[in-house]
Amino acid sequence: MSATESLISVRDLSVHYGNRHALQSVSGQFHAGSLTAVAGPNGSGKSTLLKTLAGVIRPSSGEITFAHGRRPQMAYLPQASHLLRDFPISVEEVVLTGYYPRLGEKRSIRDKHRAEARKALREVGLDGFSEREIGGLSGGEFQRVLFARVIVQNASVILLDEPFTAVDAETTSRLIKLLLKWHKEKRTVICVLHDLLLIQKYFPDSMVLQGKCLGSGHTHKMFEQKLLSFDLDMAELRTAGEDRDPSHAHHGHDH
Amino acid sequence: MTPVTRITAMTIESALIEPFSNFAFMQRALIACVILSVGGAPLGFFMNQRRMALVSDAMSHAILPGVAAAFLIAGLGVWSLTIGGLVAGCLVALLSVFLSRHTKIKEDSVFTLLFLLSLTSGIVLLSLKGSNIDLLHMLFGDILAIDSEGLCFIAGVAIMTLYALAFIYRGLVLDCFDPDFLMASGRGRWTRQIFFMLFVINLVAAFQALGTLMALGLLLLPAIASGFWTRHINGAILLSVVIAIASSYAGLLISYHTNTPSGPVVVMVCGVVCLLSVMLGPRGSFLAGLKKE
Numbered sequence A: 001m002s003a004t005e006s007l008i009s010v011r012d013l014s015v016h017y018g019n020r021h022a023l024q025s026v027s028g029q030f031h032a033g034s035l036t037a038v039a040g041p042n043g044s045g046k047s048t049l050l051k052t053l054a055g056v057i058r059p060s061s062g063e064i065t066f067a068h069g070r071r072p073q074m075a076y077l078p079q080a081s082h083l084l085r086d087f088p089i090s091v092e093e094v095v096l097t098g099y100y101p102r103l104g105e106k107r108s109i110r111d112k113h114r115a116e117a118r119k120a121l122r123e124v125g126l127d128g129f130s131e132r133e134i135g136g137l138s139g140g141e142f143q144r145v146l147f148a149r150v151i152v153q154n155a156s157v158i159l160l161d162e163p164f165t166a167v168d169a170e171t172t173s174r175l176i177k178l179l180l181k182w183h184k185e186k187r188t189v190i191c192v193l194h195d196l197l198l199i200q201k202y203f204p205d206s207m208v209l210q211g212k213c214l215g216s217g218h219t220h221k222m223f224e225q226k227l228l229s230f231d232l233d234m235a236e237l238r239t240a241g242e243d244r245d246p247s248h249a250h251h252g253h254d255h
Numbered sequence B: 001m002t003p004v005t006r007i008t009a010m011t012i013e014s015a016l017i018e019p020f021s022n023f024a025f026m027q028r029a030l031i032a033c034v035i036l037s038v039g040g041a042p043l044g045f046f047m048n049q050r051r052m053a054l055v056s057d058a059m060s061h062a063i064l065p066g067v068a069a070a071f072l073i074a075g076l077g078v079w080s081l082t083i084g085g086l087v088a089g090c091l092v093a094l095l096s097v098f099l100s101r102h103t104k105i106k107e108d109s110v111f112t113l114l115f116l117l118s119l120t121s122g123i124v125l126l127s128l129k130g131s132n133i134d135l136l137h138m139l140f141g142d143i144l145a146i147d148s149e150g151l152c153f154i155a156g157v158a159i160m161t162l163y164a165l166a167f168i169y170r171g172l173v174l175d176c177f178d179p180d181f182l183m184a185s186g187r188g189r190w191t192r193q194i195f196f197m198l199f200v201i202n203l204v205a206a207f208q209a210l211g212t213l214m215a216l217g218l219l220l221l222p223a224i225a226s227g228f229w230t231r232h233i234n235g236a237i238l239l240s241v242v243i244a245i246a247s248s249y250a251g252l253l254i255s256y257h258t259n260t261p262s263g264p265v266v267v268m269v270c271g272v273v274c275l276l277s278v279m280l281g282p283r284g285s286f287l288a289g290l291k292k293e
Helices: A046-055 A089-101 A112-125 A139-153 A169-184 A196-202 A219-224 A234-243 B003-016 B018-024 B026-048 B053-074 B079-101 B105-129 B134-142 B147-176 B179-184 B191-228 B233-258 B262-280 B287-293
Strands: A004-017 A020-031 A034-037 A061-066 A074-077 A157-161 A188-192 A205-210 A212-216
Touching: A004 A046, A020 A046, A020 A205, A020 B053, A034 A046, A034 A169, A034 A196, A046 A074, A046 A157, A046 A205, A046 B018, A046 B179, A074 A139, A074 B179, A089 A112, A089 B147, A089 B179, A112 A139, A139 A169, A157 A196, A169 A196, A169 A205, A169 B147, A188 B147, A196 A219, A205 A219, A205 B079, A212 A219, A219 B287, B003 B018, B018 B026, B018 B233, B026 B053, B026 B147, B026 B191, B026 B233, B053 B079, B053 B105, B053 B191, B053 B287, B079 B105, B079 B147, B105 B179, B134 B191, B147 B179, B147 B191, B191 B233, B233 B262, B262 B287
Parallel strands: A020 A212, A034 A188, A034 A205, A074 A157, A157 A188
Antiparallel strands: A004 A020, A004 A061, A205 A212
16 A cells, blocks of 8 residues: 555544543554545544544644645545434435535535435435435435435545444445445545444455554454454454554554 | 494404504514514524523523623613623633533533522622612513613614524534534534524523523523424524514513513413423424324
8 A cells, every 4th residue: 555645644643532542642644545444442532533534623632644735625424323313404405514615604505516415315325305304214314315415525535434333234235335436436435433344345454443553554464463353352452452562563554 | 344343353453453553662572572583583493403401591591690790880781781791691601611621510510500600699799789670670671661772782683693693504504413524624613602602692682671580581482392393494493483473472462461571471472382382293292292102
C-alpha cells in the first residue's frame, strides 16, 4: 500500500473525554482509494477515531494531515443509534440533508437535487419510499436511507460508523456491494465494524484499535499476526495486543 | 333571519367577538399572545424534539432572579427587565453546562437544583423591596396590562426569531435529528447557541405577559400537542402555532366571561389541548395505542 500516496495521515492522535482516554497516541495512514476496516472491541476508540477524522470532535493532541494540505470532501455516516429516529421527517428529506455541507442555509434545494435523492434511494432499493416517515422504517431500511445520503454527497472520502449493526443479511449484502462500488470508483472508504468475516472477505486493509493502535496494514497480515482472529474474542484483543512483542506492532501502514 | 337566529347570532357575537372589539386591553392581550405564539411555538417544537422540556422549564424559571435584580435596580421597565432576564438565563445555562461537565451530578438533578435555586433566590430578591403585587406580577405576569412598549418588544422578538430561524433552519433540523452529521458538515457551528439564545429571549418576552411560572406554557405545550396529530415537521410547527393562537383566544374569552386571571387560563387551555392530544391524537396517543391492540 505504500506505493500509493497517503491521503490522510494521523500522528500521535489522542482524544480525552473528561478524564477518560478514548484514544492514545494513535498513528496511521489511509491511502487514496483504500478500503479500510477499523476494528477493535467495544470502547476501543473506533468511533472516536472516525469522528475525529470527520471533524465531529477535536483531538486533545496530535494531528491529522491531508495530502496536498487540503481536507478532502468527506461523507460521514454516523451510527444509526445516535440519530433521533422519531423525528418527524421524511425519507427524501433525510437524503436531502446530504446537500447541507455543500448548500448550507442559503442556497436552495432544486429539482435536480430531489431527482438525485430519488435516484440514490432507488440505488439502495428504496424506490417509492421518498414520502415515508423515518419513524416507520425498519433498522435495515433506515440504514439504507443513510447510505443514500452518502451517495448524494458524492465525496472522495467516505467514513462509515458501524453501518451493518442491526441490519439483516440481505441489506448487509446490498450495502457491501455499494461499498465495493465506491472502492472501484477509487473513493477512500474507512469503515468501523465488528464482523471479522466481513473484514476478512471484503476489506483489503485494516486498522486494529484498543485505545491505541495495535496495528494496521493488509487485512491478511492482521490475521497472520493474530491482531484479528476468529479464535479470539474481540474483548481479548487488549491482552493479545499487550502480550505481543512491541517490535511486531505495526503503527501505520507498512506495505 | 328569524328573531331566534338573530338573537343567537347576537349572543355568539357578544360572547366571541365583543370582548375584543369593546376593550383595548383585550385586543392588546390577544395580539401579544398571537405574536408570542408565532415566534415561540416553533422554538418550543425544536426544544420538545430535543427532549429538553425539563431544561426549558428550568430556563424559564432561571430568568426570575435576573428580572428581580433588574426590578430592584431600575423598576418595572421593559428593557431593564429584559436585560436582567437575559443575563440570568444565560448564566444559569452556562452554570448547568459547567456542573454537568465537571461534576458527577445527573442532568435532571442539575435542572432541579437550578430551577429551585432560581425561583427561591428571585423571590427573596423581590421581597427585599417589592410588595406582594410585584411578586405576583413577576410570577404570573399580567397579560391584560401589557402596554404598547411591551407589545413592540414582543413583536421585535418575534420578527427577530423568525428571521433567525429561517437562517439556521436546516442546521437546526440536523442538530435535532443528527447532530454528529451537522458537526461533520463543517457548518452550523453556532446553530445550537443561536437557538438557545432565541429561546431565552422568547422566554423573557413571554415573561412580560405570562410571568416566569407560565411563560413556558405558550411555547412548549402547543408544540408537545402537535406531535400527536401530524407526522411532518412543517405541519407540526404550523400546528403548534395554530394551537397556541387558538388556545390564547379561547383562554382570553374564558377568563373574560368567568372573571378569572387571563394568563393562567390561557396556559390552562394550552394544557387541556395538550392533554387531549396525548389521549386522543392519531399518533402515539392513548387512543391510538388502544386501536393498535
